[in-house]
Structures are given as C-alpha cells and as structure tokens.
Amino acid sequence: MDFTVTYEPTPDEVARALEQGVRQQLRTTYLILPLVLVASGLICILVDATYTGTLMLVLAVVFPFVLNWSIRRTGKRQLTYLCVPTTIRLTDDGYEARSDHFTSATQWSLFGRIVTGPEFWLFFVNKQFTGFLSRRAFNGEQQAEFDAFLASRQSARVT
Known part of the structure; x- marks a missing residue:
C-alpha cells in the first residue's frame, strides 16, 4: 500500500469525527455516569432528600448533551488548524x-x-x-x- x-476536511466533518472519537474514548463514562446519577437520585428521593435526588436525575439527563456540547466547542477551536x-x-x-x-x-x-x-x-x-x-x-x-x-x-x- x-x-x-x-x-x-469541512468543519462539520471535523466535528463529527471528534464527537465519534471522544464518544468511543468515553464510552464507559457515557453509560455509567448517567446510570449512577439516576440510581443515586432515586435513593435520595426514597430517603426524603428530594432536592438532591431531583438534581441528580436532572444531571443524568443533561450530562450527555453537555458532554457533546463541550466536545464540539473544543473542536471548533481547532478548525482553523484542521480545516x-x-x-x-x-x-x-x-x-x-x-x-x-x-x-x-x-x-x-x-x-x-x-x-x-x-x-x-x-x-x-x-x-x-x-x-x-x-x-x-x-x-x-x-x-x-x-x-x-x-x-x-x-x-x-x-x-
């Protein structure tokens, strides 16, 4: 060979590649952290710590979106270098x-x-x-x- x-490369192409690569790298974090937050949130709610439990449940939902946003933001800084x-x-x-x-x-x-x-x-x-x-x-x-x-x-x- x-x-x-x-x-x-186009900016969208670089963003998709970075997102896919980092998602592969952080695959365990993407899966486990939201599950831990949900479990902890439910336990907190069961022991009458409703505010903390609700916050953990919200974080479990928001976490993947924030991580994707962070990856894209980091990638945008490198576009002039890569594109x-x-x-x-x-x-x-x-x-x-x-x-x-x-x-x-x-x-x-x-x-x-x-x-x-x-x-x-x-x-x-x-x-x-x-x-x-x-x-x-x-x-x-x-x-x-x-x-x-x-x-x-x-x-x-x-x-």
Missing part, C-alpha cells in the same frame, strides 16, 4: 499528513486500536482518541485497500 491524496488543504500519504509503515500548518508522520504500530466506520477511521493510542482520517478523502479502491490492510494487521495481532 502506498498512495497519496489531498483533501480539505485546511492536507496531503496524506498512506504506506505499509504508517501515514504522513502535511499542510501549511503542520507535518506529522505516525507508524501504524503506535495505534492500539483503529476503528473503521462508515465515514472515518478513528485512531486510538492507549485508549485515547488521537486522530482520524476521512473516508471521503480516498476513492473506493483506496478505501478497500486500506480496510484490507487494517484487517490483516488486526488478524496478525490476534494470532
């Missing part, structure tokens, strides 16, 4: 990304997990979301080749 593409024409080169060893604002090269072995989705490839190091590549940047043949490459790396890691 060795191909080079140039593309410019620029970028040249990406994928090889068997890793990938390089270059723009007027940055240059980076990363070996595939650095990533503990790469999530393949319908819109993005999401990259994780030590369970932390570190970046993404948009499928839109690549033609169908390149997407298939990269998916096959990732699948072969995954099967090699399992055996």
Whole structure:
C-alpha cells in the first residue's frame, strides 16, 4: 500500500469525527455516569432528600448533551488548524499528513486500536482518541485497500 491524496476536511466533518472519537474514548463514562446519577437520585428521593435526588436525575439527563456540547466547542477551536488543504500519504509503515500548518508522520504500530466506520477511521493510542482520517478523502479502491490492510494487521495481532 502506498498512495497519496489531498483533501480539505469541512468543519462539520471535523466535528463529527471528534464527537465519534471522544464518544468511543468515553464510552464507559457515557453509560455509567448517567446510570449512577439516576440510581443515586432515586435513593435520595426514597430517603426524603428530594432536592438532591431531583438534581441528580436532572444531571443524568443533561450530562450527555453537555458532554457533546463541550466536545464540539473544543473542536471548533481547532478548525482553523484542521480545516485546511492536507496531503496524506498512506504506506505499509504508517501515514504522513502535511499542510501549511503542520507535518506529522505516525507508524501504524503506535495505534492500539483503529476503528473503521462508515465515514472515518478513528485512531486510538492507549485508549485515547488521537486522530482520524476521512473516508471521503480516498476513492473506493483506496478505501478497500486500506480496510484490507487494517484487517490483516488486526488478524496478525490476534494470532
């Protein structure tokens, strides 16, 4: 595998990728914290601490919305850095990304997990979301080749 593409991510695309990546990273928090708040809220209500219980129930409902808003707000600060024409080169060893604002090269072995989705490839190091590549940047043949490459790396890691 060795191909080079140039593309410019859109602000909406960056926001969606960040949201998906951080949501994957914080999957446990997204599930457990609201459940803990609901359980604690119900217990508080049962022991006549109604105000505290009601507050916990409201927080359980509001928490996912606040977290998504926070992720989008953080992403908006990085748009001028990320939404620029970028040249990406994928090889068997890793990938390089270059723009007027940055240059980076990363070996595939650095990533503990790469999530393949319908819109993005999401990259994780030590369970932390570190970046993404948009499928839109690549033609169908390149997407298939990269998916096959990732699948072969995954099967090699399992055996």
